[in-house]
Amino acid sequence: MRLLFKNARILRMVKDQPIFIGDVITTDARITYIGPSINHEGQFDRVIDVDGNVLMPGFKNAHTHSPMTFLRSLADDLPLHEWLYEAVFPSEAKLRPEDIYILSKVAFAEYLTSGITAGFDMYYYPEEGARASIDVGFRSVLLGTVTKFRESVLEMKKSFQIINNWHPLVSYRMGFHAEYTANEEILMELAKAAHELQTPIFTHISETQAEVQGCIQRHGMTPPQYFEKLGLFDYGGGGFHCVHLTHEDIALFKRRGLFAVTCPGSNTKLGSGIAPIQTMIDEGINLAIGTDGPASNNCLDMFKEMMLTFALQKTKLNSAVAVDPYTLLEMATVGGAKAMGLVDSDVLEVGKYADMTIIDLQQPNMQPINNIIKNIVYAGSKSNIKMTIIAGKILYENGLFNLGEPIADIYRKAQEVTNRIKGI
Secondary structure, eight states: OOEEEEEEOOOOTTTTTEEEEEEEEEEEEEEEEEESOOOSSSSSSEEOOOTHHHHHHEEEEEOOOOGGGGTTSSOOOOOHIIIIIIHHHHHHHOOOOOHHHHHHHHHHHHHTTTTEEEEEEOOOSSSHHEEEEHHTTOOEEEEEEOOSSSHHHHHHHHHHHHHTTTTTEEEEEESSSSSSGSSSHHHOOOOOHHHHTTTTEEESSSOOOHHHHHHHHHHHHHHHHHHHHHTTTOOEEEEEOOOSHHHHHHHHHHHHTTTEEOOOOHHHHTOOOOOHHHHHHTTTTEEEOOOOOOTSSOOHHHHHHHHHHHHHHHHHHTTTTOOOOOHHHHIIIIIHHHTTOOSSSSSSTTTSBOEEEEESSSGGGGOOSSSSSHHIIOOGGGGGEEEETTTTTEHHHHHESSSSHHHHHHHHHHHHHHHHHHOO
């Protein structure tokens, strides 16, 4: 498949590279030309006139739990620990492996409407999530989620070998749910596996004050410091949420080159707090953005997450200059790709995967055009996503999906699973 995207405002997301008018050619899964509009040789399966709209790398959802679509608007208005133990865990106990395949597809469709081309997906039965991702055409990095209740380090090692040798659209990383749902025996075993496989480790970190205080009571130190003591970060990795990091924790993140993935939609909905994003920017911490899952956030929308990130920082710090728009856009694209290890999907460049989105500028919220990056960050919305392309395949265009099966069938099957779990 050879596609020509012509007359595009090309935003490569390469530092100090300005937006320019030009063309992009994709051949099969990869970008084979970026440059001025010229007379291109050869035949194209399709020529797409971008008509002056923005062609840019797709957003990367650096923390999510896609199969939790069955809990959307069913487990709301509770603090984190009550939400988990009273609403989420009892419902998850009723899941079957094949449910993951069905439920994930709903989330993938929603990601596409937000210009998201990859997700860092932490959930059980990762092979089912990988299978759904391959069948739909979505790019997923599956993440282990061992707890003292379910999954094991041995199972994760098996998934690591299977998924990382399966298909270009899927890969796998080691992880665990959180300090308070694991025990030291599990974490030491996981640290040993990380050294054996030479792989980074990711987990929920310092999401709430209660989590931090509990870890201090149990181990005499904060979660990041405890994980460092056990050797979990010897090959890198990072944490999700990172709301209540101390100055020492931030210094540890900087020293180890760890990634902090902020999820402001989930954090505000669960009342967990506001992460110190500007402080981490100032300290040079690797940053990315995630939506979290559809149970804790409900809405899988990168524009919403960008808006909350800058709005909460400006409000918390009483500073209109907090969080530079380009830095924020980097977090939502390049930063997420780096966190997930997607080195071939971070920017628009010849040889990289054609994981792209087209932002429609021909809408009132984008006019007049003064500063395109600021328009995307400050004024953009899902309604501006005109097209989402992954590995050179157009999966979403002008409100229509190309997912290998009718979207109505995806919705119906997910509702059937949800009804079964609810007992109706």
